[in-house]
Amino acid sequence: xxxxDFKVARDPLxxxxxxxxxxxxxxxIPSIQRLRNVSQLSGAEKxxxxxxxxxxxxxxGVMHIAGLYAEHLxxxxxxxxxxxxxxxxxxxxxxxxxxxxxxVVYARAKIAGGHDDQRARILREVVPEQMLEAYRxxxxxxxxxxVQKDLRLSGFxxxxxxxxxxxxxAVLHSLNASRWEVFRYARWPSAWPYLFAALKVVAPLSxxxxxxxEWAGASAGLGRSMWLAYSNLxxxxxxxxxxxxxxxxxxxxxxxTLAEQRTLFWRDTxxxxxxx
Numbered sequence: 001x002x003x004x005d006f007k008v009a010r011d012p013l014x015x016x017x018x019x020x021x022x023x024x025x026x027x028x029i030p031s032i033q034r035l036r037n038v039s040q041l042s043g044a045e046k047x048x049x050x051x052x053x054x055x056x057x058x059x060x061g062v063m064h065i066a067g068l069y070a071e072h073l074x075x076x077x078x079x080x081x082x083x084x085x086x087x088x089x090x091x092x093x094x095x096x097x098x099x100x101x102x103x104v105v106y107a108r109a110k111i112a113g114g115h116d117d118q119r120a121r122i123l124r125e126v127v128p129e130q131m132l133e134a135y136r137x138x139x140x141x142x143x144x145x146x147v148q149k150d151l152r153l154s155g156f157x158x159x160x161x162x163x164x165x166x167x168x169x170a171v172l173h174s175l176n177a178s179r180w181e182v183f184r185y186a187r188w189p190s191a192w193p194y195l196f197a198a199l200k201v202v203a204p205l206s207x208x209x210x211x212x213x214e215w216a217g218a219s220a221g222l223g224r225s226m227w228l229a230y231s232n233l234x235x236x237x238x239x240x241x242x243x244x245x246x247x248x249x250x251x252x253x254x255x256x257t258l259a260e261q262r263t264l265f266w267r268d269t270x271x272x273x274x275x276x
Contacts, residue, residue: 004150005143009060017064021146022081023088025139027060029130031092031122035059042097055091055098062087077153092127093119128172128185196260203256204249211245 007024009017019027026032035056045051066087070080093115095101102114111117135144172182214223222241229237 004146004153011057011061011064014061014064017060019060020081021143021150023063023084024143025131025134025147026085026088026127028134028138029127031126031130032056032059032088035091035094038091038094038096038098040098042100055094059088059091062090089119089123089127091115091119092122093117124177124181128177128181132185132189192264193260196256196264199256200253203252207245207249207252 004021006018006020009019011017033056036054038055039045040053040055040058041048041051063084064087067080067084070083075083095105095115095118099115106114106118113120135147139147172186177185210221211223211226214221215227218224222244226238226241229235229241
């Protein structure tokens, strides 16, 4: 299997920093992107105008240097990737003015570990949802496939399965997500397409069941009307009842399809068309 595609961030000191598809996905989430607005030197740029680098640029540099260390130590692919991701994530808990925020805000909020504790909370509670949103709604199909390939090459996926759900599970497990978080962010949303597919079959068939029940013993209803029309050889009334059933079945199918499109807004149009 060939290596994955990549993108390049150009650093004034380190030169070209390669980002794998998974690292691109993570770098694009709001929790990482906000670091573009967090100064690395806590306002020192007001005195030294050239000191304008940010926590975002710093995180990319740490990720790159961590990768160089991993390459020198000849670490296994998944360990090397975890080391790089640790560098990318390590400043995610910082607030404005960096460490000064720990001394003023986190200290008053009685967060003893400061940005370290905040980082752990963000990784557990915020990052999985943001990664799923970015993966499903903002990544093109080509890059989603590259993320899946990246996960397999990195050793996060033991099997060669290319199912999107497996890729999402691998990301959540790499973030040490709990069982409830895995269920909430991966398994439950992944089950919805199958539930709607079943409803598309069951909804029209439910009309057939209702008609058969009315044939058996009802005193009124569409099924009873069809039975009486059949018994009296009233073909116009019989076909009118069949036409009404067909319209009702199409309407139920359309309602389920509309509900699916409103509920599963994160699925692309091509996938929905394949289900129709």
